[in-house]
Amino acid sequence: MNGVMRAATAVILVLVMAAAGVHGAQPQPPQEEFVPIDELPPGDQMPAAPLLIAAYAIVWAVVFGYLWSIWRRLSTVEREMQELARRADAGEQDS
Amino acid sequence: MICMMQSQRMFAALSVAGLVMFAAAPLLIAQAPYESTMGLIQKIFYFHVPGWIVMFLAVFIAGIASAIHLFRNRPAADRLALAAAELAVVFGLIGLVTGPLWAIKAWGVWWQWEPRLTMSLILELTMCAYLLLRRYGGPGSDKLAAGVAIFAMANVPFVYLSVNIWRTIHPATSVVPQLAGSAPGMFGPFVWCAVAFLVLFTAMMAARTRLEAQRAHVERLHLALEER
Amino acid sequence: MPNFFRVAWLVMRKDLTIEARSWEMVSTTLFFAVSCVLVFSFAFVRAGQPVEGAAAGILWIAVAFSGTLALGPTFDRERHHDALRGLLLAPVERSAIFFGKFLGVVLLMTAVEVVVAVLVALLFQAPLAAHAWWVAALLMLGNVGFAAVGTLFAAMLVRTRSRSVLLPILLYPITLPALIAGVMGTSALLQAEPNLDLARLWAAMLLCFDAVFTTLALWTFEPVMTE
Numbered sequence: 001m002n003g004v005m006r007a008a009t010a011v012i013l014v015l016v017m018a019a020a021g022v023h024g025a026q027p028q029p030p031q032e033e034f035v036p037i038d039e040l041p042p043g044d045q046m047p048a049a050p051l052l053i054a055a056y057a058i059v060w061a062v063v064f065g066y067l068w069s070i071w072r073r074l075s076t077v078e079r080e081m082q083e084l085a086r087r088a089d090a091g092e093q094d095s
Numbered sequence: 096m097i098c099m100m101q102s103q104r105m106f107a108a109l110s111v112a113g114l115v116m117f118a119a120a121p122l123l124i125a126q127a128p129y130e131s132t133m134g135l136i137q138k139i140f141y142f143h144v145p146g147w148i149v150m151f152l153a154v155f156i157a158g159i160a161s162a163i164h165l166f167r168n169r170p171a172a173d174r175l176a177l178a179a180a181e182l183a184v185v186f187g188l189i190g191l192v193t194g195p196l197w198a199i200k201a202w203g204v205w206w207q208w209e210p211r212l213t214m215s216l217i218l219e220l221t222m223c224a225y226l227l228l229r230r231y232g233g234p235g236s237d238k239l240a241a242g243v244a245i246f247a248m249a250n251v252p253f254v255y256l257s258v259n260i261w262r263t264i265h266p267a268t269s270v271v272p273q274l275a276g277s278a279p280g281m282f283g284p285f286v287w288c289a290v291a292f293l294v295l296f297t298a299m300m301a302a303r304t305r306l307e308a309q310r311a312h313v314e315r316l317h318l319a320l321e322e323r
Numbered sequence: 324m325p326n327f328f329r330v331a332w333l334v335m336r337k338d339l340t341i342e343a344r345s346w347e348m349v350s351t352t353l354f355f356a357v358s359c360v361l362v363f364s365f366a367f368v369r370a371g372q373p374v375e376g377a378a379a380g381i382l383w384i385a386v387a388f389s390g391t392l393a394l395g396p397t398f399d400r401e402r403h404h405d406a407l408r409g410l411l412l413a414p415v416e417r418s419a420i421f422f423g424k425f426l427g428v429v430l431l432m433t434a435v436e437v438v439v440a441v442l443v444a445l446l447f448q449a450p451l452a453a454h455a456w457w458v459a460a461l462l463m464l465g466n467v468g469f470a471a472v473g474t475l476f477a478a479m480l481v482r483t484r485s486r487s488v489l490l491p492i493l494l495y496p497i498t499l500p501a502l503i504a505g506v507m508g509t510s511a512l513l514q515a516e517p518n519l520d521l522a523r524l525w526a527a528m529l530l531c532f533d534a535v536f537t538t539l540a541l542w543t544f545e546p547v548m549t550e
Binding site for chain 1: 110114117121134135136138139142143146182185188189192193196197199200295299302303305306309310312313316317319320323
Binding site for chain 3: 165166213214217218220221223224227228231232233235236238239241242243245246247249250
């Protein structure tokens with residue numbers, strides 16, 4: 001077996017053992033019946049803070065992403081412009 | 096050359112100002128009072144509404160610049176329209192992402208087919224169609240896209256008023272204009288965020304139009320070289 | 324300079340004459356509209372019964388799709404032998420040419436709507452006949468709005484590459500408000516207890532849409548076709 005295959009086998013073995021170990025560590029009594037409740041207790045409701053933080057982070061990401069994309073496109077264009085200017089000068093020197 | 100240096104400095108100053116303002120925003124938002132029915136999640140309002148304000152502004156700029164280009168044949172107006180359209184898509188994306196993040200907590204669903212949301216999505220799609228036309232339409236698509244942008248601008252009042260005509264789940268347009276009176280603690284942070292977004296928008300517009308201007312310059316250089 | 328309406332009438336008569344020779348547009352568009360409705364009737368029927376409230380949507384979707392399909396050939400036929408340039412070089416107001424084309428599209432779509440409405444009423448057991456005048460009014464208003472925007476964009480794109488793909492991309496977002504208004508108005512009429520006030524409201528919105536967009540189309544046709 002070459003190195004990659006060995007590494008892959010090792011990873012798979014570790015994952016299988018971890019899964020087995022986790023399962024074994026939590027004894028699960030069978031659920032007898034469903035118990036309905038009207039409203040989730042405050043601890044279980046979808047928390048607002050991660051959503052708020054995600055919104056803020058996304059605005060940053062979009063703004064920065066766009067500015068970076070403009071910067072990248074601008075560099076390409078300016079490089080092209082310098083190339084053309086160089087060729088124009090070279091052409092002038094020839095003629 | 097001097098003009099270029101000045102505009103670059105202005106762009107840098109605006110960007111820094113906008114980013115600093117936006118970085119400071121959470122401090123102000125944290126101090127703002129909570130809304131009685133929605134609690135913490137309502138604070139997305141400070142990004143969501145300015146995002147849409149800027150998007151509508153961008154659509155108007157694109158529409159008016161397109162009209163100028165269409166009827167007066169000004170390439171500078173066309174470049175402005177393209178920049179504004181691209182930014183409309185970007186800020187519309189911000190609005191369409193922050194909205195559902197708010198909605199899942201406040202309404203229990205990510206999306207609802209109610210007038211304001213539907214119309215905003217339509218507006219975003221129209222601006223995307225503008226960009227697609229410019230990219231894939233071939234020569235002459237600048238004039239055609241200008242027509243599309245004018246129609247998109249005509250759609251904006253329908254979007255804004257839709258919430259007033261049909262009483263639906265989305266907060267009405269009366270919330271923001273009355274904010275100074277009804278919730279003064281919220282008004283300050285809201286104005287701060289709105290100004291931050293506007294400053295950022297101006298900086299991004301300046302950068303994008305400069306990119307288009309440089310591209311046009313490169314085109315002219317190509318043509319000049321070919322003629323030799 | 325000939326009168327605006329006379330020019331429009333001449334353009335429309337030209338198109339109708341061409342159509343009367345072959346009936347190509349009418350037959351293909353009608354056939355497509357009918358196939359559309361049939362496809363939807365398979366998709367939206369459960370256990371032999373039509374799905375509640377689907378009739379209005381299907382009616383308008385079939386009209387929108389058929390309209391989009393018909394718009395392409397309407398201007399494509401002008402590409403042969405530089406007919407379009409000939410038309411644009413004529414010493415007449417360009418917006419009159421637009422208006423003539425627009426009326427032709429409205430007529431074609433009206434024919435489609437009549438057939439599709441009858442078919443939908445039959446297949447989906449929708450009581451369209453109970454409020455025939457209101458349904459006709461909504462369909463006509465939606466027709467006019469869709470045709471105005473569609474004729475403009477089809478004319479704009481006639482010399483563009485990828486035009487067959489770009490036309491739907493441009494057309495649907497802009498005309499969606501009109502289509503939504505049409506569907507909502509028609510649904511209000513087809514409910515168990517028809518809500519005439521709501522239908523009136525949607526018809527009013529369609530009227531506004533038509534006024535704004537037909538005016539815009541008339542204004543922008545001239546500069547957009549100049550190249």
